Amino acid sequence: MTKKLMQAAYYEKQGAAKNVIQYQQMPIPQPGAGEVRVKIHASGVNPSDTKSRAGWGGIEKKFERVIPHQDGAGVIESVGENVDKSRVGERVWIFEGQLGRAFGTGAEYIVIPSEKAIILPDNTSFAEGACLGVPAMTAHRTIFADGAVEGQTILVTGGAGAVGNYAIQWGKYGGATVITTVSSPEKAKIAEVAGADYIINYKTEDVVKRIQEITGKKRGINRIVDVDFSQNINVADAVLRTNGGVAMYSANPDDAPALPILSLMLRNIVIRTILVYTMPQDAKEAAIKDITAALKAGKLHHNIAQLFSLTELASAHEAQDSGKMIGKAIVEIS
Incomplete structure (x- = not known):
């Protein structure tokens, strides 16, 4: 029987993490043309994620329901039209997963443009891959x-x-x-x-x-x-x-x-x-090229401070906002 629902963390209003982040099952998204669906194994927490959730500096919530997080890593499970079917099964790291979109990597699955799912070398774990994007x-x-x-x-x-x-x-x-x-x-x-x-x-x-x-x-x-x-x-x-x-x-x-x-x-x-979301496309491509080469050569070290489960995503946000954590908060998703 094909799985139709996924676990997700989301918020519908801005505020303190424990007050607004909720957890429930949602329909698994289907990839459209030029998109891939990734089974998420790890989701990275960045300051921009928690600031958006909190409404920091007057940031407005642009969608009725938001699944947070830009960065993540996992495995491509299906592809949409105009995407090579050979991509199915690829280990990938994700950048800009929630940029201009309601649903990011804080769930079991995400659908994103194929070009934002970058091959993750076998020598790099999913948790490490979730550190890379921002x-x-x-x-x-x-x-x-x-x-x-x-x-x-x-x-x-x-x-x-x-x-x-x-x-x-x-x-x-x-x-x-x-x-x-x-x-x-x-x-x-x-x-x-x-x-x-x-x-x-x-x-x-x-x-x-x-x-x-x-x-x-x-x-x-x-x-x-x-x-x-x-x-x-x-x-x-x-x-x-x-x-x-x-x-x-x-x-x-x-x-x-x-x-x-x-x-x-x-x-x-x-x-x-410098703002990663608006930097020139050629700069993003240069970064991806060097990240790929450095990962393959084992020349990048990833400083992971703490691992959380999906149902602890609010705690991961609190850890990020505390200013006491040294390194990345990673949400592991089975």
Whole structure:
């Protein structure tokens, strides 16, 4: 007998996770033209998922019922018209699963455009595959948006965070020397595993002085990947060399920093904002290509903080929102 229903987590109004997330059976979706249906084995939680659920910064709910989460991994079970039937059975990781759509990866099944289901190498688990979409693709863009980085020196702030951790790895993948900042010895160990060449505890060390000691120059940083540019402007101004740049990927609604415009302009500093959902298609394709190659070569490490079941999805959101979790929250779906 063909299974017709699936378990899903969803919300119909915005608010605190435990107040709005519900669980129930829903019809299994059918793939349309150009789409594939994936049996989800793992679903990744990102800040954008929990912010959308909470209505953070005035984000509006665009659908009556929302199954959350952009990222996930699983196996293609069926395909729609114009999709090669040989895709059935492929292990895949998913990106932008809920972008512009009501139903994301927080369920047993998802239907998505075929091009957003990327082959997952056998050496990578489903839980690891669910880490990739938002953080690994964002990090790739922050490192390579302005070209090759071989021989350069990069500063990654918040090197234990999901994006920052992948940014360290992409910097090393591209042949750069990577300096990162962290706030604790525990986070320093995570940054070390990612491959950072130098780790600075910004709680106990003078970041600018330490960077100058490492580089041997007053301003020796080529590029900065910044999780909190509004708070780190003075550091960026102090250490960026001429023709350097900052790639920022996170901000708050009320961030309105005063910039040292003249100082930055005199050195031709580029300030680049990154949002994975709206970055150019060629940048997404470049990230997917490098992610695939790096996975096959075993060169990407995935920092999973905690595993949850589907009926614990609300708890996974709370863990993400707590600010205490170091690494990714992954929802495993059997």
